[in-house]
Amino acid sequence: xxxxxxxxxxxxxxxxxxxxxxxxxxxxxxxxxxxxxxxxxxxxxxxxxxxxxxxxxxxxxxxxxxxxxxxxxxxxxxxxxxxxxxxxxxxxxxxxxxxxxxxxxxxxxxxxxxxxxxxxxxxxxxxxxxxxxxxxxxxxxxxxxxxxxxxxxxxxxxxxxxxxxxxxxxxxxxxxxxxxxxxxxxxxxxxxxxxxxxxxxxxxxxxxxxxxxxxxxxxxxxxxxxxxxxxxxxxxxxxxxxxxxxxxxxxxxxxxxxxxxxxxxxxxxxxxxxxxxxxxxxxxxxxxxxxxxxxxxxxxxxxxxxxxxxxxxx
Numbered sequence: 267x268x269x270x271x272x273x274x275x276x277x278x279x280x281x282x283x284x285x286x287x288x289x290x291x292x293x294x295x296x297x298x299x300x301x302x303x304x305x306x307x308x309x310x311x312x313x314x315x316x317x318x319x320x321x322x323x324x325x326x327x328x329x330x331x332x333x334x335x336x337x338x339x340x341x342x343x344x345x346x347x348x349x350x351x352x353x354x355x356x357x358x359x360x361x362x363x364x365x366x367x368x369x370x371x372x373x374x375x376x377x378x379x380x381x382x383x384x385x386x387x388x389x390x391x392x393x394x395x396x397x398x399x400x401x402x403x404x405x406x407x408x409x410x411x412x413x414x415x416x417x418x419x420x421x422x423x424x425x426x427x428x429x430x431x432x433x434x435x436x437x438x439x440x441x442x443x444x445x446x447x448x449x450x451x452x453x454x455x456x457x458x459x460x461x462x463x464x465x466x467x468x469x470x471x472x473x474x475x476x477x478x479x480x481x482x483x484x485x486x487x488x489x490x491x492x493x494x495x496x497x498x499x500x501x502x503x504x505x506x507x508x509x510x511x512x513x514x515x516x517x518x519x520x521x522x523x524x525x526x527x528x529x530x531x532x533x534x535x536x537x538x539x540x541x542x543x544x545x546x547x548x549x550x551x552x553x554x555x556x557x558x559x560x561x562x563x564x565x566x567x568x569x570x571x572x573x574x575x576x577x578x579x580x
Contacts, residue, residue, distance in 0.1 A: 332492030351420025385411030408480035
């Protein structure tokens, strides 16, 4: 049996794939066994090092407050960066040079600067030129750095998603008299969101992980920073790293799972056979089209060449 993308493997290819799979899992098992033996020899598997994670104090005092600050900074950065990135991405597609060039300059500038440098600069700026308290300054600096960098990356994702759509979508919208703004908001963006969603989710995962940079460099009390305090008190550096890594994996898995569910829901909602819109609905969408491009008369539709209804795919 063949597929559009590849030919089904034959008997030799199937045997080869089975051999490769067996070898891979054997090597993986050996690696895990080696890690286990090394940790056991170094005393990292002793119950005394893992016991704090079974008690509430380690979670309520260190890990959960750090996780809360991580999610707070990441959430604020997402909420600000997403619309900002969409704005600059659409602006870079503008027909007006005075809009397109400045938007492109802003995107390229902040995308070229490391996010850590943006955090450090924002921290110095808030400490010297604002009245932000020393307690809130690390959060402000982390969110600012994440927003400036990730908004520029998201802007390019939005631009690429819109440009990936067939040109016929824009031409069809212009043919029924929609202006460029209406074409963007009603035709292009709703379709591009589904195509952009995997890349957007990837960038959101990056935002969650990059909050750790603020904890290392400017003292932001996020999850990795509070792990250091916990490890210093309980002398369990390696176990604390493992537990924090698992927490990051769970958080990012929840985020990607939600995005996958949302993507499937969006794809299902866009499957339709097309709806018939009457002249009143078309006039509400674009008043200039009725009477000009669209006739309201009989089958011929008058000078416009269309009848009183038109098929529009929602």
